[in-house]
Amino acid sequence: MDSPPRSSVIIIGAGISGVSAGKVLAENGIKDMVILEASDRIGGRIRKDNFGGVSVELGAGWIAGVGGKESNPVWELASQSGLRTCFSDYSNARYNIYDRSGKIFPSGVAADSYKKAVDLAIENLKSLEANLVGELIEPPSSPKTPIELAIDFILHDFEMAEVEPISTYVDFGEREFLVADERGYEHLLYKMAENFLFTSEGKILDNRLKLNKMQSYLVAVKID
Ligand SMILES: Cc1cc2nc3c(=O)[nH]c(=O)nc-3n(C[C@H](O)[C@H](O)[C@H](O)COP(=O)(O)OP(=O)(O)OC[C@H]3O[C@@H](n4cnc5c(N)ncnc54)[C@H](O)[C@@H]3O)c2cc1C
Incomplete structure (x- = not known):
């Protein structure tokens, strides 16, 4: 009997952390990975839903930390993926x-x-x-x-539910942008996934992404 294909890397969770980990690995030549995602979609806490005919964000809605001394990687991804955003001007709030x-x-x-x-x-x-x-x-x-x-x-x-100083604002800047895009914040995830997973007509068809797969035991990683 053939032994099942082995993967060098198992990524648990296809939220923004898991998907960006996959992208970085692929960029560095590691392609034999598998991404296990417990739910039936990628995105994790970045997700949208339809409410009264419009798309609303149920999780993350803002890209915080823009305009500072360092470039915010999420902001870079948003720009690369053409995500529509608008500046949140709190001065008159x-x-x-x-x-x-x-x-x-x-x-x-x-x-x-x-x-x-x-x-x-x-x-x-x-x-x-x-x-x-x-x-x-x-x-x-x-x-x-x-x-x-x-x-x-x-x-x-x-x-005050956060400890000060908040590194996002210190490193990346004080400005915040609301994601105002019908495709949702999650569009950024799909664009990122496109870089290293096989997609067709906006759907991820790559069999290295395993949806509805809950990782419930510890994995030992052997590095040669
Ligand atoms: C209501 C809300 C509003 C927010 N607003 C903002 C905002 O405006 N701006 C901002 O920057 N951030 C915001 N956040 C935070 C932001 O959404 C998260 O920091 C970010 O999405 C976390 O990404 P992650 O990949 O680390 O984790 P997650 O998005 O939680 O992804 C983890 C993934 O792992 C999967 N998983 C977990 N356990 C297992 C397992 N054992 N096996 C397989 N899969 C597993 C989960 O199903 C999930 O898909 C908000 C969060 C919430 C909930």
Whole structure:
């Protein structure tokens, strides 16, 4: 009986990491790879769906980190694949805060409260960090009023759920571009895959890509 064909490299997952790993390997002459993907598509957390007749992104929607000292590889890929993007100009962005009756808080009050809450949270974080070792810390009280809820959402869930400094912005720049392309952010993945996998009419037909294949055990890699 013929032994099954062997591959030098197994890539687990066909998200942007897996697909770009495959591309880099192929560019360096390693073609006998296999990509195992648990789902029925490539893209992972980059995916779109149809909503009310238009294409909407369910996962990644922005290319963050553009215009800095180093060139962002995702931005380069987007340019190469002709992905349509538009600059996200936050300079005029404004958040409205409403009370439970739907009445808008005057922007001055909201901005003032927001600034106070941000300053306070930063001070609290700094002192928490300073005193953390070995001490029992009282958990912060949960937000109660609408304005506290809104501030808590923006401050903790939206703004501070990342550690500073964020290397994407430091290395690649502060600008962000929204992907505004009917083909979806995932178009970039397909263009990247085209470089090393066999495709026809926009479909990947290369048998080195194994969809619906969950890798559930550890793989030992032998390097000669
Ligand atoms: C809602 C949302 C919004 C986001 N917004 C942005 C944004 O605006 N800008 C941005 O840059 N990033 C954003 N991100 C993050 C970005 O999508 C991810 O960082 C990126 O897609 C991760 O790519 P990845 O290839 O590393 O992992 P994934 O995309 O998670 O791909 C991993 C793949 O591996 C497969 N897999 C996992 N385990 C196995 C297994 N055992 N065997 C086989 N296959 C397996 C999975 O099915 C998946 O396809 C967002 C993410 C989400 C969820």
